[in-house]
Amino acid sequence: xxxNEDKSDFERSAVIRGSQAPTNEMRDPSAPLDPATVYLRTxxxxxxxxxxxxxxxxxxxxxxxxxxxxxxxxxxxGRLASGVRxxxxxxxxxxxxxxxxxxxxxxxxxxxDQVEKGVVAAxxxxxxxxL
Numbered sequence: 001x002x003x004n005e006d007k008s009d010f011e012r013s014a015v016i017r018g019s020q021a022p023t024n025e026m027r028d029p030s031a032p033l034d035p036a037t038v039y040l041r042t043x044x045x046x047x048x049x050x051x052x053x054x055x056x057x058x059x060x061x062x063x064x065x066x067x068x069x070x071x072x073x074x075x076x077x078g079r080l081a082s083g084v085r086x087x088x089x090x091x092x093x094x095x096x097x098x099x100x101x102x103x104x105x106x107x108x109x110x111x112x113d114q115v116e117k118g119v120v121a122a123x124x125x126x127x128x129x130x131l
Contacts, residue, residue, distance in 0.1 A: 033102035071110040078111035
């Protein structure tokens with residue numbers, strides 16, 4: 001017991017990143033990541049000019065959506081999995097790709113379900129954003 005068993009992989013990865021480079025061996029293989037506990041966090045950033053002063057303000061709007069909710073949308077599981085797999089090596093290291101690997105199989109299963117039901121075509125993984 002290391003005291004971090006109750007933390008999510010993403011919380012553990014932040015601690016790991018601060019102390020040493022993350023490796024797959026650092027994860028507890030007996031505790032697979034539960035898709036119901038994973039959220040996609042996105043930001044919408046804007047610059048706006050104020051009408052009276054002419055000053056510029058920078059705003060950030062953060063959205064957090066459960067992955068299981070996103071996976072119900074037509075075409076999203078395949079595109080999201082494809083996007084994660086398309087990360088360059090430096091992005092994968094920065095975003096701790098090892099923490100996403102359990103989720104990729106879940107997204108692939110949801111994509112296969114959508115293909116089987118005729119919701120999307122089998123090769124529908126390259127559609128443009130937004131998700």
